[in-house]
Amino acid sequence: MKSKIRIEGVSKAFDAQVVLDRITLEIGEDTLTCLLGPSGCGKSTLLSMVAGFVQPSRGRVVVDGIEVTKPSADRGIVFQDYALFPWRTALENIEFGPMIRRLPRRERRDVAAHYLAMVGLEAHADKFPGQLSGGMKQRVAIARAIANRPSVLLMDEPFGALDAQTREQLQEEMLRIRQLERNTILFVTHSISEALFLADRIVVMATLPGAVKQVFEVPLAFPRDRMSPQFLGLERMIKALVREEVLKLGVN
């Protein structure tokens, strides 16, 4: 398996507080890896460093053999809060990347329409984000990120703000889109069932300071049944791991 993202001994401290301590990870091409852990474990900070928004205090992040120093179009991102441009319609949001790449007007329309259809929103092309539901907004945001054909796709708790039903629907959608697009995806979540449903590999994070606790491949074939005994067994096992870390945080 070709390695796509290499996180090499990355530490991050804000002032005196060490948020992440010597993280080393390798993420293979065309895999979906979940960073799983309770809030405060630094998983989002790690993702921000892969995106290039934040620089590591020590160590480095390498994507496609090049050290990450700033954000770039190679690394697309989907945020929990959508971050759609409110003054652009759904279609125009997806067109943003192709516009920056200076595709001719017709071509970028076609690209945007293609990806809008992929997320099932062709009927809402001319709506502004303010007119869309949370689930629809996140579909547009996903389409916008993949329409730019990034080398890796970073997702920062993308379904965290959605209600349970919409969330499951979008998780299924994610798997379908993955079949079509073959992306390398780094996915941050605190939901164990979400990680188990989507990921090839799960990185369970430790807290105080943030570190890699355990990495394992999910031994289940797609599509996965959330109710199957194996799924539930794995869920229970990971829950125990995560609980240890939550207790460390001293809540309750």
Add this chain to the structure above:
Amino acid sequence: MTALSDASENAPPTDATAPIHAARRRERLTGFVLRSVSIICFFALWYAASFLNAHVWKLFNPVLLPPPQEVLAAAVELTKSGELPRDIAASLSRVVEGFLVAAMLGVAIGTIVGRSRRIEQLLEPPLELLRPIPPLAFLPVLVLWFGIGEMSKVIFIAYAAFFPIYTTTCEGIKYVDVLLIRAAQTLGASEREIFRHVVLPAATPSIITGLRVGFAQCLFVIVAAEFLAADSGLGYLINDARSFFLMSHMLLGAAVIGLIGFVFNSLLRRLEAYILRWRVDARGN
């Protein structure tokens, strides 16, 4: 938010909103009727006060409060003589020129200051020192510096309108959602592209608010400027009428300024609604 099924997630939301639209139409009609009644009552009260004073109570000299129709007659008379159109044109051209200068400087400087903390540190102190001073305090000085011609008045109006435009532009540019900037960065946008495609559109609502407040400020100060040094304009009309105790002319001048303010504000609001249709739509209007 409630759970969304597949159907409701993808169905156009307009079907269910039809009764809401009907209710909103009724609401709008009621609003229109109430507003009309209010205007009619205003003029009726004015008329009654003027009439009763002149013929029944005789509390004060009736010249002090002419009835509305006398103001209307003054409007007709001054329009025929060409005085009123000339004064309106004079005031409007000063306001528009001053406003345009203020808009250009306010948006430009506001943008630069909003973009760079260093420049902000450099420019902010004197601007903050000047801002609380009522522009009128500088009017006599400006007249001495730039004479009683058009120049002093245009500069004065520009100065008065500059601050609201500058301040709101600066705030709008400064507080652009960092997530939107990050999103644009990961879509490959350069600094310049981010400014053009993210920062400017995100700051547009603030800029437009500043322009509207700035314009109101222009109308606010033009009268004073024309009191002091002018031989035309609505302020001149009022001041001149004062010397001759022409009450109806004075009220006419004030009414015309109010009308101009109302018309321009409606136009600017309409323009704003068009430019910011994404925001209006979000409110469901």
